[in-house]
Amino acid sequence: MAPTPGTPGIVSFVGAGPGDPDLLTLRAVRAIEAAEVVVHDRLVPAAILALAGPGARLVDAGKEGFGPSVPQAEIDAMLVAFARSGARVVRLKSGDPGVFGRLEEEIEALEAAGIPWEIVPGITSAAAAAAIGQSLTRRGRNSGVHLVTGHDAKGFADHDWRALARPGEVAAIYMGKRAARYIAGRLLMHGALPETPVSVVENASRPDERVLATTLGALPEALEAAGLTGPAVILLGLAPRRAGAELHLPEPVVAWEAFL
Numbered sequence: 001m002a003p004t005p006g007t008p009g010i011v012s013f014v015g016a017g018p019g020d021p022d023l024l025t026l027r028a029v030r031a032i033e034a035a036e037v038v039v040h041d042r043l044v045p046a047a048i049l050a051l052a053g054p055g056a057r058l059v060d061a062g063k064e065g066f067g068p069s070v071p072q073a074e075i076d077a078m079l080v081a082f083a084r085s086g087a088r089v090v091r092l093k094s095g096d097p098g099v100f101g102r103l104e105e106e107i108e109a110l111e112a113a114g115i116p117w118e119i120v121p122g123i124t125s126a127a128a129a130a131a132i133g134q135s136l137t138r139r140g141r142n143s144g145v146h147l148v149t150g151h152d153a154k155g156f157a158d159h160d161w162r163a164l165a166r167p168g169e170v171a172a173i174y175m176g177k178r179a180a181r182y183i184a185g186r187l188l189m190h191g192a193l194p195e196t197p198v199s200v201v202e203n204a205s206r207p208d209e210r211v212l213a214t215t216l217g218a219l220p221e222a223l224e225a226a227g228l229t230g231p232a233v234i235l236l237g238l239a240p241r242r243a244g245a246e247l248h249l250p251e252p253v254v255a256w257e258a259f260l
Protein backbone atom coordinates (compact mmCIF):
# COMPACT_ATOMS: atom_id res chain seq x y z
CA MET A 1 0.00 0.00 0.00
CA ALA A 2 1.44 3.34 -0.96
CA PRO A 3 0.86 6.33 1.29
CA THR A 4 -1.85 8.65 0.06
CA PRO A 5 -0.55 12.21 -0.17
CA GLY A 6 -2.97 14.74 1.21
CA THR A 7 -4.52 12.42 3.79
CA PRO A 8 -3.10 12.79 7.27
CA GLY A 9 -0.86 9.98 8.44
CA ILE A 10 -0.82 8.50 11.90
CA VAL A 11 1.92 7.01 14.03
CA SER A 12 1.12 3.93 16.12
CA PHE A 13 3.60 3.22 18.88
CA VAL A 14 3.46 -0.55 19.03
CA GLY A 15 4.93 -2.86 21.65
CA ALA A 16 6.65 -5.84 20.05
CA GLY A 17 6.99 -7.77 23.32
CA PRO A 18 10.19 -9.60 24.25
CA GLY A 19 10.66 -11.33 20.90
CA ASP A 20 8.39 -14.32 20.37
CA PRO A 21 5.76 -13.29 17.78
CA ASP A 22 3.22 -15.34 19.78
CA LEU A 23 3.52 -12.75 22.53
CA LEU A 24 2.30 -9.88 20.33
CA THR A 25 -1.16 -8.56 21.02
CA LEU A 26 -3.76 -8.99 18.28
CA ARG A 27 -3.88 -5.24 17.99
CA ALA A 28 -0.13 -5.11 17.44
CA VAL A 29 -0.35 -7.73 14.69
CA ARG A 30 -3.13 -5.83 12.95
CA ALA A 31 -1.21 -2.55 13.16
CA ILE A 32 1.98 -4.12 11.75
CA GLU A 33 0.06 -5.80 8.93
CA ALA A 34 -1.62 -2.53 7.98
CA ALA A 35 1.51 -0.38 8.20
CA GLU A 36 2.98 1.37 5.20
CA VAL A 37 6.13 2.21 7.10
CA VAL A 38 7.60 0.34 10.09
CA VAL A 39 10.31 2.17 12.02
CA HIS A 40 11.77 -0.41 14.38
CA ASP A 41 14.40 -0.76 17.05
CA ARG A 42 17.23 -3.22 16.60
CA LEU A 43 15.84 -5.56 19.27
CA VAL A 44 12.74 -6.38 17.22
CA PRO A 45 13.39 -9.79 15.61
CA ALA A 46 12.94 -10.67 11.95
CA ALA A 47 10.02 -12.99 12.70
CA ILE A 48 7.98 -9.99 13.86
CA LEU A 49 9.09 -7.69 11.04
CA ALA A 50 7.99 -10.44 8.64
CA LEU A 51 4.39 -9.68 9.61
CA ALA A 52 4.55 -6.41 7.69
CA GLY A 53 3.01 -6.46 4.22
CA PRO A 54 5.22 -6.94 1.15
CA GLY A 55 4.85 -3.29 0.19
CA ALA A 56 5.74 -1.92 3.61
CA ARG A 57 8.93 0.03 4.06
CA LEU A 58 11.05 -1.20 6.99
CA VAL A 59 13.38 1.29 8.62
CA ASP A 60 15.92 0.21 11.24
CA ALA A 61 16.16 3.02 13.76
CA GLY A 62 19.19 1.21 15.09
CA LYS A 63 18.90 1.89 18.77
CA GLU A 64 20.86 -0.37 21.05
CA GLY A 65 21.01 -0.86 24.79
CA PHE A 66 23.80 1.63 25.13
CA GLY A 67 22.68 4.85 23.49
CA PRO A 68 21.16 5.34 20.09
CA SER A 69 23.24 4.94 16.96
CA VAL A 70 20.59 6.90 15.07
CA PRO A 71 20.21 10.18 17.00
CA GLN A 72 16.84 10.62 18.68
CA ALA A 73 16.22 13.88 16.79
CA GLU A 74 16.62 12.03 13.52
CA ILE A 75 14.11 9.37 14.55
CA ASP A 76 11.65 12.08 15.60
CA ALA A 77 12.09 13.88 12.29
CA MET A 78 11.66 10.65 10.36
CA LEU A 79 8.36 9.84 12.10
CA VAL A 80 7.07 13.33 11.39
CA ALA A 81 8.13 13.19 7.73
CA PHE A 82 6.59 9.77 7.07
CA ALA A 83 3.32 10.73 8.73
CA ARG A 84 3.20 14.04 6.84
CA SER A 85 3.48 12.12 3.58
CA GLY A 86 0.20 10.46 4.58
CA ALA A 87 1.70 7.13 5.65
CA ARG A 88 0.31 4.82 8.27
CA VAL A 89 3.43 4.51 10.39
CA VAL A 90 4.17 1.88 13.03
CA ARG A 91 6.90 2.79 15.47
CA LEU A 92 7.78 -0.68 16.69
CA LYS A 93 9.56 -0.90 20.01
CA SER A 94 10.65 -3.96 21.95
CA GLY A 95 8.59 -4.90 24.98
CA ASP A 96 6.15 -2.16 25.95
CA PRO A 97 6.70 1.18 24.22
CA GLY A 98 6.17 3.01 27.51
CA VAL A 99 8.92 1.24 29.46
CA PHE A 100 12.41 2.68 28.86
CA GLY A 101 11.41 3.36 25.29
CA ARG A 102 11.76 7.16 24.92
CA LEU A 103 8.08 7.13 24.05
CA GLU A 104 7.28 10.56 25.37
CA GLU A 105 10.10 12.22 23.46
CA GLU A 106 8.69 10.86 20.22
CA ILE A 107 5.10 11.73 21.16
CA GLU A 108 6.16 15.30 21.91
CA ALA A 109 7.79 15.60 18.49
CA LEU A 110 4.57 14.39 16.84
CA GLU A 111 2.40 16.70 18.91
CA ALA A 112 4.60 19.66 18.01
CA ALA A 113 4.00 18.77 14.37
CA GLY A 114 0.25 18.20 14.87
CA ILE A 115 0.39 14.51 13.93
CA PRO A 116 -2.06 12.03 15.46
CA TRP A 117 -0.67 9.05 17.35
CA GLU A 118 -1.80 6.09 19.39
CA ILE A 119 -0.18 3.54 21.71
CA VAL A 120 -0.53 -0.23 21.42
CA PRO A 121 0.92 -1.72 24.60
CA GLY A 122 3.16 -4.78 24.64
CA ILE A 123 4.54 -7.32 27.09
CA THR A 124 7.48 -5.77 28.86
CA SER A 125 10.70 -7.68 29.58
CA ALA A 126 9.91 -7.94 33.29
CA ALA A 127 7.51 -10.68 32.18
CA ALA A 128 10.67 -12.79 31.75
CA ALA A 129 9.80 -13.82 35.30
CA ALA A 130 7.59 -16.36 33.51
CA ALA A 131 10.75 -18.00 32.14
CA ILE A 132 11.84 -18.84 35.67
CA GLY A 133 8.38 -19.87 36.81
CA GLN A 134 8.14 -16.93 39.16
CA SER A 135 5.66 -14.28 40.11
CA LEU A 136 6.78 -10.66 40.24
CA THR A 137 4.75 -10.01 43.36
CA ARG A 138 3.81 -12.37 46.12
CA ARG A 139 1.62 -11.88 49.15
CA GLY A 140 3.77 -11.59 52.22
CA ARG A 141 6.99 -11.18 50.25
CA ASN A 142 6.72 -8.02 48.17
CA SER A 143 3.77 -5.72 47.68
CA GLY A 144 5.35 -3.90 44.76
CA VAL A 145 7.86 -4.47 42.02
CA HIS A 146 10.48 -2.05 40.77
CA LEU A 147 11.19 -1.52 37.09
CA VAL A 148 14.60 0.12 36.98
CA THR A 149 17.25 0.82 34.39
CA GLY A 150 20.96 0.14 34.78
CA HIS A 151 21.84 3.35 33.03
CA ASP A 152 20.22 6.52 31.89
CA ALA A 153 21.25 9.44 29.71
CA LYS A 154 23.86 10.50 32.29
CA GLY A 155 25.51 7.10 32.82
CA PHE A 156 24.84 4.50 35.50
CA ALA A 157 21.42 5.31 36.91
CA ASP A 158 20.92 6.31 40.53
CA HIS A 159 18.13 4.71 42.54
CA ASP A 160 16.75 4.52 46.04
CA TRP A 161 19.29 1.81 46.90
CA ARG A 162 18.15 1.49 50.50
CA ALA A 163 14.61 0.67 49.35
CA LEU A 164 15.84 -1.80 46.73
CA ALA A 165 18.18 -3.46 49.24
CA ARG A 166 15.42 -4.47 51.64
CA PRO A 167 14.87 -8.23 52.00
CA GLY A 168 12.07 -9.53 49.78
CA GLU A 169 12.20 -6.65 47.30
CA VAL A 170 11.88 -7.59 43.64
CA ALA A 171 13.26 -5.49 40.81
CA ALA A 172 13.44 -6.05 37.09
CA ILE A 173 16.61 -4.31 35.99
CA TYR A 174 16.66 -3.33 32.32
CA MET A 175 19.87 -2.50 30.47
CA GLY A 176 21.71 -3.78 33.49
CA LYS A 177 24.48 -6.00 32.14
CA ARG A 178 27.21 -3.38 32.02
CA ALA A 179 25.98 -1.72 35.18
CA ALA A 180 25.74 -4.98 37.14
CA ARG A 181 28.93 -4.51 39.14
CA TYR A 182 27.90 -0.98 40.08
CA ILE A 183 24.35 -2.02 40.97
CA ALA A 184 25.47 -5.00 43.07
CA GLY A 185 28.01 -2.79 44.85
CA ARG A 186 25.42 -0.12 45.66
CA LEU A 187 22.90 -2.65 46.93
CA LEU A 188 25.41 -4.45 49.13
CA MET A 189 26.62 -1.12 50.48
CA HIS A 190 23.03 -0.31 51.45
CA GLY A 191 22.56 -3.54 53.35
CA ALA A 192 21.37 -6.09 50.80
CA LEU A 193 22.40 -9.64 51.65
CA PRO A 194 25.01 -11.14 49.31
CA GLU A 195 22.91 -14.30 49.14
CA THR A 196 19.88 -12.42 47.73
CA PRO A 197 18.78 -14.50 44.74
CA VAL A 198 19.21 -13.01 41.29
CA SER A 199 18.10 -14.48 37.96
CA VAL A 200 19.23 -13.12 34.65
CA VAL A 201 17.10 -13.93 31.63
CA GLU A 202 18.78 -13.38 28.29
CA ASN A 203 16.78 -13.36 25.03
CA ALA A 204 13.56 -13.95 26.93
CA SER A 205 10.92 -15.80 24.89
CA ARG A 206 13.33 -16.35 21.98
CA PRO A 207 14.66 -19.73 20.83
CA ASP A 208 18.06 -18.85 22.33
CA GLU A 209 16.67 -17.88 25.74
CA ARG A 210 19.10 -18.53 28.59
CA VAL A 211 18.72 -18.24 32.33
CA LEU A 212 21.52 -17.50 34.72
CA ALA A 213 20.72 -18.22 38.36
CA THR A 214 23.07 -16.55 40.80
CA THR A 215 23.19 -14.36 43.90
CA LEU A 216 23.73 -10.66 44.35
CA GLY A 217 27.22 -11.22 45.75
CA ALA A 218 28.24 -13.39 42.81
CA LEU A 219 26.38 -11.46 40.09
CA PRO A 220 29.28 -9.50 38.53
CA GLU A 221 31.52 -12.57 38.22
CA ALA A 222 28.67 -14.80 37.07
CA LEU A 223 27.74 -12.33 34.34
CA GLU A 224 31.31 -11.99 33.25
CA ALA A 225 31.78 -15.76 33.09
CA ALA A 226 28.52 -16.19 31.16
CA GLY A 227 29.45 -13.66 28.48
CA LEU A 228 25.85 -12.86 27.55
CA THR A 229 25.54 -11.20 24.18
CA GLY A 230 21.75 -10.76 23.85
CA PRO A 231 19.37 -8.42 25.67
CA ALA A 232 19.01 -9.48 29.28
CA VAL A 233 16.83 -8.53 32.18
CA ILE A 234 18.16 -8.95 35.70
CA LEU A 235 15.52 -10.11 38.17
CA LEU A 236 16.67 -9.07 41.61
CA GLY A 237 15.14 -11.07 44.46
CA LEU A 238 13.93 -14.01 42.35
CA ALA A 239 15.44 -17.47 42.00
CA PRO A 240 14.15 -19.86 39.35
CA ARG A 241 11.37 -22.05 40.69
CA ARG A 242 12.87 -25.44 40.07
CA ALA A 243 9.90 -27.19 38.50
CA GLY A 244 9.20 -24.26 36.19
CA ALA A 245 12.84 -23.96 35.30
CA GLU A 246 13.12 -27.63 34.43
CA LEU A 247 10.01 -27.47 32.34
CA HIS A 248 10.94 -24.41 30.35
CA LEU A 249 14.66 -24.15 30.06
CA PRO A 250 16.60 -25.63 27.17
CA GLU A 251 19.58 -27.98 27.70
CA PRO A 252 22.56 -25.68 28.35
CA VAL A 253 20.72 -23.85 31.09
CA VAL A 254 20.82 -26.78 33.48
CA ALA A 255 24.55 -26.28 33.79
CA TRP A 256 23.96 -22.68 34.70
CA GLU A 257 22.43 -23.83 37.92
CA ALA A 258 25.98 -24.42 39.06
CA PHE A 259 25.87 -20.74 39.90
CA LEU A 260 23.19 -21.34 42.53
Ligand code: SAH
Nearest residue numbers: 095096099124125174175203204231232233
Ligand atom coordinates in the same frame (compact mmCIF):
# COMPACT_ATOMS: atom_id res chain seq x y z
N1 SAH B 1 10.57 -1.30 26.08
C1 SAH B 1 11.33 -2.47 26.43
C2 SAH B 1 12.64 -2.12 27.10
C3 SAH B 1 13.61 -1.39 26.20
S1 SAH B 1 15.15 -1.12 26.96
C4 SAH B 1 10.47 -3.39 27.33
O1 SAH B 1 9.39 -2.98 27.75
O2 SAH B 1 10.89 -4.51 27.59
C5 SAH B 1 16.08 -2.53 26.41
C6 SAH B 1 16.23 -3.53 27.52
O3 SAH B 1 15.08 -4.35 27.59
C7 SAH B 1 17.38 -4.50 27.33
O4 SAH B 1 18.61 -3.95 27.74
C8 SAH B 1 16.94 -5.64 28.24
O5 SAH B 1 17.20 -5.33 29.59
C9 SAH B 1 15.44 -5.63 28.04
N2 SAH B 1 15.02 -6.61 27.01
C10 SAH B 1 14.45 -6.36 25.82
N3 SAH B 1 14.14 -7.52 25.18
C11 SAH B 1 14.52 -8.51 25.99
C12 SAH B 1 14.49 -9.94 25.92
N4 SAH B 1 13.97 -10.57 24.87
N5 SAH B 1 15.00 -10.65 26.96
C13 SAH B 1 15.51 -10.03 28.04
N6 SAH B 1 15.57 -8.70 28.17
C14 SAH B 1 15.09 -7.94 27.17
